[in-house]
Amino acid sequence: MDKRLSIVVIEPDPERAAPIVDGLREIGDHEIRIFSEETGLARHIAECRPDIVLIDLANPSRDILEELALASGPTERPVAMFVDRSDEHLTRAAVEAGISAYVVDGLRPDRIKPVLDAAVARFHMFQRMRAELAATRTALEERKVIDRAKAVLMKARGIDEEAAYALLRKTAMDQGKRVAEIAQQLVLAAGLLSCR
Amino acid sequence: MPLTPLTLGYVPLIDAAPLILARELGFAAEEGLEFRLLRQGAWAQARDLLGAGVIDAAHMLAPMPVAQALGLGPALPDLDLVMVLSQGGQAVAISQPLAARLRDNGHDFDFRDARKAGEALRHAAPGRFRIGVPFPFSTQVELMHHWLSACGFAQEPEVVTVPPPLMAAAMAAGEVDAFCVGEPWASSAVEQGVATLLLPGVAIWAAPPEKGLVMRRDFTRAQPELTGALMRAIWRACRWLDEAENRDTAAEIISRREYLDLPPELAERGLTGRLQISPMGEMRAVPDFVSFHRGGVNFPWKSLAALFAQRIARRHGLDPVLAMDRAMAHFRTDLYRMHLREAGAALPGASARLEGALAVDREVAAEKGQMILRADAFFDGAVFEPRF
DSSP: OOOOOEEEEEOSOHHHHHHHHHHHHHTOOOEEEEEOOOTTHHHHHHHHOOSEEEEETTOTTHHHHHHHHHOOOSSSOOEEEOOOTTOHHHHHHHHHHTEEEEEETTOOHHHHHHHHHHHHHHHHHHHHHHHHHHHHHHHHHHHHHHHHHHHHHHHHHOOOHHHHHHHHHHHHHHHTOOHHHHHHHHHHHHHHHOOO | OOOEEEEEEEOSSGGGHHHHHHHHTTHHHHTTEEEEEEEOSOHHHHHHHHHTTSSSEEEEETHHHHHHHTTOSOOOSOEEEEEEEEEEOEEEEEEHHHHHHHHHTTOOOOSOOHHHHHHHHHHHSOSSOEEEESOSSSHHHHHHHHHHHHTTOSSOOEEEEOOGGGHHHHHHTTSOSEEEEETTHHHHHHHTTSEEEEEEGGGTBSSOEEEEEEEEHHHHHHOHHHHHHHHHHHHHHHHHHTSGGGHHHHHHHHTSTTTTOSOHHHHHHHHHTEEEOSTTOOEEEOTTSEESSTTTTTOOOHHHHHHHHHHHHHHTTOOHHHHHHHHHTTBOHHHHHHHHTTTTOOOBSOSOOOBTOOSSOEEEEBSSSEEEEOOOOBTTOOOBOOOO
16 A cells, blocks of 8 residues: 655645645545745745645746755755656646646656646646636626627617617628727727717 | 747746847848747746747746756756847845845945945845845856855855745745845835845856747757747847847837736836836946847857856766766857858857956957957956866
């Protein structure tokens, strides 16, 4: 029976950290800690001596881990850099998912792989959710602007809603732009022209 | 003709300007390239994405490809520095309590004399003294070790990595007593009221190479045309940047939301060399605070690779002689000559030299006629001789 792994997840956003931790819990009974603070990171890591550290590839605090990875004095525990030569596919998947892992020296690849696989899957899921959320938000905002632009046209030209939308759409097509862009410009111009 | 897309990584600092301006001023398009610029959160990210082929080239700390060559990083394809992007741009900052002690002891903060500042610091510094730097392999690390040991610090100071955007917070929290970082992060700490600037990097070493354009060796081999086009576009942006009257414009452009996303006034300080050194508003002018082109800045001297390699090797218990040999192969003077000759770059006759030997600018023999090399002396007169 292998001993429990000590895994640290460095992630300031709790909404993002939670699903990753859930994913890691599913693969086994490991000791998982989340660090969200940037200050004192090196000290905290040195204190809890994890087997694996997972962190966003773009997190500025990664450069602190690079330093820890180099510190391998007799009393320090080396955190070897992951980018396992033997598993290029996994490395690539991790980079694409935006995740980097620092693994203690000497940990067997078959113990690392499930952890990485789970983390990669959760990172992907989170990225997708975030993209969907952003898309939904944009769509909602665009619809609001189009509604306001229609109202401006209806009032200014005395036309009905359908005609107002048709006019916006025709203008957009003539200009080679999106309806939302034309609507935005119209709302902006109407705002400038209206004096109170 | 459609433009060929190239993806470049940069870390938000004033010396990312050559990449940003090559795109914004059309130097890239003139070479048939469309730059996609990806902002990087960490130096390790730039290195890893370059290694994985997600980006085609990176704005990178000049010692990073040296460290890779010495095996002090993850296993990645060979990374080469094809040209130097900038010299200088760093500043040494100390905490407000430490600055107050220096003032009480009569230090004048001339922002120029590295020996005087170093000795003042030695007298005022606490027993335990920590300095923040942006990365374990950076010009900042070399500047700090060189400066403090030459100023007679008995104990090696503790040099720790702190991501530049977090430098001010680390200082405010008392985690570091001083730091050496690229602009605009030193000015940002002054602006936040937590630091006073003690020296510019160029006061310690007159021409410290700071960032390089780094690419994968297999890419430069497989795509010589693209590599040349990329180098020429960035080289022209570097030349444009070294016209003093362009620096304000450069500060405006790089500060835009899609790039550094900071007030232009902050980027302007480093780019124009007019720095506010303390929260009290004291100003100091350093005309050569950061250089992008003039005086042979862009040439990737193999002797610079050797200098970094020797120092890194000594600190990490590696054989310095072997390290120098390895590292020199990663500073690509051959590509520089091949791709920039036709663009009109001045090319020195040699590819390695004594580093630190020029107390003043000097005219030397070039491939064609003469060229002027910028003064590159260390403040203590140290000279580094590469081994051939």
